[in-house]
Amino acid sequence: MKGKTIPLILILGLAAGAAWGKEDVMNRARGIFKPIPAKAPAMKDNPANPARVELGRMLYFDPRLSASHLISCNTCHNVGLGGTDLLETSIGHGWQKGPRNSPTVLNAVYNIAQFWDGRAEDLAAQAKGPVQASVEMNNKPENLVATLKSIPGYIPIFKKSFPGEADPVTFDNVAKAIEVFEATLVTPDAPFDKYLKGNRKALSAAEEQGLTLFLDKGCVACHSGINVGGTGYFPFGVKEDPGPEIRPVDDTGRYKVTSTAADKYVFRSPSLRNVAITMPYFHSGKVWNLNDAVKIMGSAQLGIKITDDDAAKITSFLTTLTGKQPKVMHPVLPPNSDTTPRPVTN
Amino acid sequence: MKGKTIPLILILGLAAGAAWGKEDVMNRARGIFKPIPAKAPAMKDNPANPARVELGRMLYFDPRLSASHLISCNTCHNVGLGGTDLLETSIGHGWQKGPRNSPTVLNAVYNIAQFWDGRAEDLAAQAKGPVQASVEMNNKPENLVATLKSIPGYIPIFKKSFPGEADPVTFDNVAKAIEVFEATLVTPDAPFDKYLKGNRKALSAAEEQGLTLFLDKGCVACHSGINVGGTGYFPFGVKEDPGPEIRPVDDTGRYKVTSTAADKYVFRSPSLRNVAITMPYFHSGKVWNLNDAVKIMGSAQLGIKITDDDAAKITSFLTTLTGKQPKVMHPVLPPNSDTTPRPVTN
Numbered sequence: 038m039k040g041k042t043i044p045l046i047l048i049l050g051l052a053a054g055a056a057w058g059k060e061d062v063m064n065r066a067r068g069i070f071k072p073i074p075a076k077a078p079a080m081k082d083n084p085a086n087p088a089r090v091e092l093g094r095m096l097y098f099d100p101r102l103s104a105s106h107l108i109s110c111n112t113c114h115n116v117g118l119g120g121t122d123l124l125e126t127s128i129g130h131g132w133q134k135g136p137r138n139s140p141t142v143l144n145a146v147y148n149i150a151q152f153w154d155g156r157a158e159d160l161a162a163q164a165k166g167p168v169q170a171s172v173e174m175n176n177k178p179e180n181l182v183a184t185l186k187s188i189p190g191y192i193p194i195f196k197k198s199f200p201g202e203a204d205p206v207t208f209d210n211v212a213k214a215i216e217v218f219e220a221t222l223v224t225p226d227a228p229f230d231k232y233l234k235g236n237r238k239a240l241s242a243a244e245e246q247g248l249t250l251f252l253d254k255g256c257v258a259c260h261s262g263i264n265v266g267g268t269g270y271f272p273f274g275v276k277e278d279p280g281p282e283i284r285p286v287d288d289t290g291r292y293k294v295t296s297t298a299a300d301k302y303v304f305r306s307p308s309l310r311n312v313a314i315t316m317p318y319f320h321s322g323k324v325w326n327l328n329d330a331v332k333i334m335g336s337a338q339l340g341i342k343i344t345d346d347d348a349a350k351i352t353s354f355l356t357t358l359t360g361k362q363p364k365v366m367h368p369v370l371p372p373n374s375d376t377t378p379r380p381v382t383n
Numbered sequence: 384m385k386g387k388t389i390p391l392i393l394i395l396g397l398a399a400g401a402a403w404g405k406e407d408v409m410n411r412a413r414g415i416f417k418p419i420p421a422k423a424p425a426m427k428d429n430p431a432n433p434a435r436v437e438l439g440r441m442l443y444f445d446p447r448l449s450a451s452h453l454i455s456c457n458t459c460h461n462v463g464l465g466g467t468d469l470l471e472t473s474i475g476h477g478w479q480k481g482p483r484n485s486p487t488v489l490n491a492v493y494n495i496a497q498f499w500d501g502r503a504e505d506l507a508a509q510a511k512g513p514v515q516a517s518v519e520m521n522n523k524p525e526n527l528v529a530t531l532k533s534i535p536g537y538i539p540i541f542k543k544s545f546p547g548e549a550d551p552v553t554f555d556n557v558a559k560a561i562e563v564f565e566a567t568l569v570t571p572d573a574p575f576d577k578y579l580k581g582n583r584k585a586l587s588a589a590e591e592q593g594l595t596l597f598l599d600k601g602c603v604a605c606h607s608g609i610n611v612g613g614t615g616y617f618p619f620g621v622k623e624d625p626g627p628e629i630r631p632v633d634d635t636g637r638y639k640v641t642s643t644a645a646d647k648y649v650f651r652s653p654s655l656r657n658v659a660i661t662m663p664y665f666h667s668g669k670v671w672n673l674n675d676a677v678k679i680m681g682s683a684q685l686g687i688k689i690t691d692d693d694a695a696k697i698t699s700f701l702t703t704l705t706g707k708q709p710k711v712m713h714p715v716l717p718p719n720s721d722t723t724p725r726p727v728t729n
Contacts, residue, residue, distance in 0.1 A: 050592055080404035096622060098463055099463075100461070100464075100468075101469075105470075105474065106468070106469055106470060107458070107468065107474050112453070112714075115446070115716075116715075117444055117713050117715050117716040118716055119718065121446075121454065122446075122452070123719060123726070124450055124451075124453065124553065124726055125726075125728075128451065131478050132478035132728075134728070273530070314719075316718075325721070325725070329512055352631075360716040364712060364713075364714055364715070365712070365713045366710060366713065367457075367463055367710075367711045367712065367713045368463050369462075369463050369708040370461075370464055370627075372465065372659070372660035372662075373469060373662060375671070375672055379671070380469070380470055382470065382471075382474060382478075382480070
């Protein structure tokens with residue numbers, strides 16, 4: 038059997054390899070992208086158990102993670118709104134506006150790192166950021182831990198989530214619990230996933246043409262893998278500065294993390310999963326229309342003018358990346374006690 | 384059989400009626416309170432159907448009801464936090480602070496009217512308030528309707544919710560859908576409900592003593608019925624001004640609604656359902672400890688000094704009013720379209 042198969046593959050390979058344009062687009066796509074796996078991936082040094090996922094869900098929705106007791110993870114990463122807040126940039130403590138567009142939490146587990154500049158290596162590290170950021174939750178780890186310890190209903194679930202730990206209510210464990218919960222927030226079964234699994238009818242003719250353009254124009258250079266992006270760091274404006282309206286001069290991206298000149302205006306490429314429902318676009322959130330965003334990517338990143346017709350096709354392909362949204366039960370949170378630190382709202 | 388029963392009841396009645404103190408406390412309670420019914424009550428002129436309840440749930444959680452697209456009904460009436468926000472007074476658009484403590488949405492359907500001053504006759508009328516209040520959602524009905532009409536995913540569910548209506552996406556229907564959803568947010572099966580249904584063991588000895596004190600001291604004058612309150616309007620400070628710290632001078636309560644001198648500092652009595660988990664207390668939200676609130680009620684409303692021991696017993700009775708919290712699935716909300724009005728965040 039094996040001996041028979043090899044020559045066939047060789048023949049097919051030679052035929053397809055004759056020209057890019059002639060290789061079957063589905064086969065090309067399968068070499069570049071992967072469907073969302075059915076099962077949440079395991080986290081490094083953070084084994085999931087049902088209690089830990091449940092605790093993560095509670096913490097994710099608990100506004101008492103913030104100093105004001107008003108802002109939860111779900112405020113800016115709303116599981117009902119594609120895992121984001123549909124705002125240009127997020128609004129946090131004291132109605133301050135954050136510097137960048139809120140990235141979606143959905144499928145974030147498959148990104149190479151977290152935040153637009155990749156400054157957090159994983160979801161647990163990420164979770165610690167907004168809690169402490171003065172323009173977001175404006176809290177302090179010690180105040181958060183004191184708050185959680187003051188809420189009697191949280192103690193048993195922390196114990197169950199982190200068995201064997203003498204003092205499980207820690208900032209690290211808060212982040213770990215949120216991480217395993219967030220790892221469950223994936224959106225499988227998008228039309229494109231079905232296509233990657235071999236169902237050619239999952240994409241319409243226009244959508245498949247859009248995919249072909251996406252491959253041929255070079256979009257895949259930054260947008261590949263399970264997440265159709267989120268795999269690496271790239272300058273925004275490889276070929277052409279998109280202009281200060283879209284790429285504000287002050288936000289130098291990864292340069293702020295690495296202080297390396299080559300990292301000026303470098304960002305982690307965003308996943309394009311669910312991109313059609315997570316407007317506005319780019320780290321600045323300045324572009325609301327997906328078609329416009331596609332054209333801007335053409336000029337800024339590829340140095341080409343994408344025609345209206347091609348942009349429409351690419352956009353129609355991008356809509357096939359909208360997957361089955363997670364169904365999340367809103368948690369019933371344990372009540373305050375008399376010793377719970379008061380919200381700080383000023 | 385019947386002939387035999389009557390004399391027995393008479394004998395019992397005479398024995399119990401000899402003095403208040405000797406009548407069985409469970410029987411007394413049953414004459415004053417009612418358990419939370421198992422089924423959501425029907426709304427006047429607003430028949431529930433599954434689509435309408437589902438639409439109400441979506442709208443309740445949709446921050447696009449607010450001008451900023453950041454604040455939903457659930458922000459201040461968090462179904463996971465006893466139906467409130469656990470803040471002194473709520474925070475709304477632009478981080479403005481509202482004038483009064485957010486009343487719980489849980490069991491609100493059983494209140495005589497809505498808001499602390501009863502200015503909304505029902506939950507549908509109430510729902511329209513925060514949407515338009517400049518310190519809350521700061522939206523305009525016409526902008527909200529334009530927003531909802533711009534979201535393609537909302538149209539079919541509005542049609543299904545309001546069958547036969549040519550133009551179902553209206554501000555009135557938004558309020559109606561929210562009302563039928565909120566009518567489902569009830570908390571049955573509190574220990575006190577079980578007690579009212581005849582299970583004497585549902586209350587501990589101290590809790591039952593607290594109930595007796597609650598009846599004997601006169602708390603029931605304002606806190607009776609299904610909701611243990613919420614049945615009528617009463618001055619805050621019947622016997623003694625609780626002081627400007629607790630009853631701010633500027634907030635004259637129902638007087639602002641009726642302009643009647645007798646309504647100065649009059650408020651709708653709050654339901655005491657879930658009171659142990661919905662701190663802080665009073666319309667001003669100035670008191671965080673339930674025991675303290677009980678004592679303040681004693682002096683302000685009844686002109687008596689409630690001892691530490693009695694206050695502790697009353698408080699322990701009040702904890703038996705915490706019912707089974709509703710389990711609510713966080714909705715997956717339909718995405719924006721290109722014509723969706725942009726959030727206004729300034």
